[in-house]
Amino acid sequence: MTDVVVACGQVQPILGDLAANREITTAAILDAAASGARVIVLPELASSGYAFEDGDEARAAAEPANGPTVTLWQRHAADLDVVIVGGFCEQDVNGTIKNSAALVDPSGLRAIYRKAHLWDAERLIFEPGRLPPPVVDTVVGRLSVMICYDLEFPEWVRLPALAGTQLLCAPVNWPKYPRPEGERPGEVTRVQADAAVNRMFIAACDRVGSERGIDWVGGSTIVDADGWPLAGAKASTEPTVFTASCRLTDANDKGVGGLSNIHADRRPDLYGGALEVALVRPASTNVG
Amino acid sequence: MTDVVVACGQVQPILGDLAANREITTAAILDAAASGARVIVLPELASSGYAFEDGDEARAAAEPANGPTVTLWQRHAADLDVVIVGGFCEQDVNGTIKNSAALVDPSGLRAIYRKAHLWDAERLIFEPGRLPPPVVDTVVGRLSVMICYDLEFPEWVRLPALAGTQLLCAPVNWPKYPRPEGERPGEVTRVQADAAVNRMFIAACDRVGSERGIDWVGGSTIVDADGWPLAGAKASTEPTVFTASCRLTDANDKGVGGLSNIHADRRPDLYGGALEVALVRPASTNVG
Numbered sequence: 001m002t003d004v005v006v007a008c009g010q011v012q013p014i015l016g017d018l019a020a021n022r023e024i025t026t027a028a029i030l031d032a033a034a035s036g037a038r039v040i041v042l043p044e045l046a047s048s049g050y051a052f053e054d055g056d057e058a059r060a061a062a063e064p065a066n067g068p069t070v071t072l073w074q075r076h077a078a079d080l081d082v083v084i085v086g087g088f089c090e091q092d093v094n095g096t097i098k099n100s101a102a103l104v105d106p107s108g109l110r111a112i113y114r115k116a117h118l119w120d121a122e123r124l125i126f127e128p129g130r131l132p133p134p135v136v137d138t139v140v141g142r143l144s145v146m147i148c149y150d151l152e153f154p155e156w157v158r159l160p161a162l163a164g165t166q167l168l169c170a171p172v173n174w175p176k177y178p179r180p181e182g183e184r185p186g187e188v189t190r191v192q193a194d195a196a197v198n199r200m201f202i203a204a205c206d207r208v209g210s211e212r213g214i215d216w217v218g219g220s221t222i223v224d225a226d227g228w229p230l231a232g233a234k235a236s237t238e239p240t241v242f243t244a245s246c247r248l249t250d251a252n253d254k255g256v257g258g259l260s261n262i263h264a265d266r267r268p269d270l271y272g273g274a275l276e277v278a279l280v281r282p283a284s285t286n287v288g
Numbered sequence: 289m290t291d292v293v294v295a296c297g298q299v300q301p302i303l304g305d306l307a308a309n310r311e312i313t314t315a316a317i318l319d320a321a322a323s324g325a326r327v328i329v330l331p332e333l334a335s336s337g338y339a340f341e342d343g344d345e346a347r348a349a350a351e352p353a354n355g356p357t358v359t360l361w362q363r364h365a366a367d368l369d370v371v372i373v374g375g376f377c378e379q380d381v382n383g384t385i386k387n388s389a390a391l392v393d394p395s396g397l398r399a400i401y402r403k404a405h406l407w408d409a410e411r412l413i414f415e416p417g418r419l420p421p422p423v424v425d426t427v428v429g430r431l432s433v434m435i436c437y438d439l440e441f442p443e444w445v446r447l448p449a450l451a452g453t454q455l456l457c458a459p460v461n462w463p464k465y466p467r468p469e470g471e472r473p474g475e476v477t478r479v480q481a482d483a484a485v486n487r488m489f490i491a492a493c494d495r496v497g498s499e500r501g502i503d504w505v506g507g508s509t510i511v512d513a514d515g516w517p518l519a520g521a522k523a524s525t526e527p528t529v530f531t532a533s534c535r536l537t538d539a540n541d542k543g544v545g546g547l548s549n550i551h552a553d554r555r556p557d558l559y560g561g562a563l564e565v566a567l568v569r570p571a572s573t574n575v576g
Binding site: 116117118119120121123124128130132149152153154155156158159175177179180183186189190192193194196197226227228229256257258259260262265266267268270271272 | 404405406407408409411412416418420437440441442443444446447463465467468471474477478480481482484485514515516517544545546547548550553554555556558559560
């Protein structure tokens with residue numbers, strides 16, 4: 001039961017400059033590995049930048065899963081003996097463009113995940129994913145992958161959690177919105193809740209910088225199985241690489257106090273179809 | 289589109305002393321109404337206290353839904369023109385003991401909810417509820433009710449949210465656990481997330497005090513439809529009544545930025561059964 005060092009490489013990609021972004025992500029990967037990281041998470045669309053004007057611009061920045069960026073990450077994973085999870089703009093074998101993430105380890109490409117919940121205008125550019133987050137057994141533990149807005153749908157987070165994921169790796173690009181003075185970014189709060197109600201570690205890697213009027217939170221966060229932040233969890237405007245030591249086996253125990261077990265205590269028999277009951281029950285007869 | 293003043297009456301019930309608890313809750317209700325509250329939330333098991341040693345002790349402190357406590361709250365609701373949601377130890381018509389909450393308004397008893405997710409040793413004492421949270425149209429807006437540990441199950445929170453609830457009223461008794469320096473109670477964080485991923489206000493009313501070695505957080509919280517705390521949201525050892533002004537119609541708009549809509553963007557077709565796909569997909573073939 002040894003701790004696993006997990007890193008976020010909160011970089012600033014350059015829109016449309018794939019070669020530069022390979023250098024930028026390489027630098028973050030090397031930095032993280034030098035700090036002892038065994039798992040390195042990079043932002044959403046780290047290969048390409050985010051703010052495409054249209055599908056043509058995205059297509060010009062897209063690569064297949066065996067393209068230069070993911071191939072490079074695979075080589076780094078093998079050279080450094082690490083797991084890397086990073087977002088990239090994918091053109092799949094059918095020619096469609098997807099907001100994807102690759103999980104690579106020393107043995108090669110282990111999984112591609114395509115974002116299922118597309119944020120804002122992404123739906124005008126990308127085809128949404130149709131498969132649940134992959135659950136991948138690696139040498140450091142059982143990992144899963146989802147992307148940014150996916151984290152806002154607790155049903156989606158449940159799927160890899162119920163499949164025994166110990167660490168959910170989430171490339172994100174969290175757009176910056178105003179928030180009340182003294183408040184942590186709301187996305188971080190939701191990550192904390194996603195982790196705590198599943199007793200699962202989560203590493204969400206955000207980006208910094210600005211593209212075409214969009215700023216990002218720079219709120220990369222690593223939380224433990226109780227949902228407490230181990231690193232990050234605050235807004236930043238600076239590229240940074242940070243790590244946290246994670247006892248991933250903590251995620252195997254779903255006990256949350258006394259007889260309570262956050263997964264076993266679910267009542268899935270009541271979750272489907274119950275809505276209709278609630279709607280049709282007249283106020284005057286819902287007692288007894 | 290007027291704001292609705294919502295109150296939490298964070299009291300300290302006395303274990304097994306039903307008459308004293310009626311006085312304690314009455315004082316909180318009068319205090320809240322004097323502050324302009326139109327909705328007043330009281331803690332879980334406010335009628336009875338919490339730490340029963342066994343079912344017999346709970347039975348001795350139980351009342352039917354038309355018993356003295358709920359009848360008194362109904363009278364207060366009518367006299368003060370308010371909605372009251374409070375937890376009570378219920379003996380139902382079949383004689384079983386339940387951890388319940390009543391929603392009363394000036395017209396009388398509108399709904400009884402029985403806690404579906406029983407915490408720790410509660411399962412040795414209470415029969416769990418089998419019906420989803422009631423959704424009740426009141427003069428101030430559409431309200432729903434759930435109790436404490438229920439809030440840790442996002443699937444459960446979804447049901448009243450999808451049914452158009454504007455304000456979820458949650459009697460709670462949050463047991464106190466250690467937390468990292470400077471961190472808000474984790475239960476508050478989960479309430480923030482529950483609210484934000486549904487764009488629904490939540491008022492969670494906790495208790496204070498100590499019973500048989502159990503302390504409570506005293507973390508009563510009122511959050512807005514973005515999940516930002518409007519009042520409370522910190523640990524306290526003192527009984528208190530506080531209010532927040534809530535523009536409940538904000539909950540009617542599920543937009544969260546640009547084309548994004550936190551309810552319409554759900555993909556329920558992917559949420560059921562997807563787990564199996566994730567589990568059986570071998571690592572080497574989940575690409576393409």
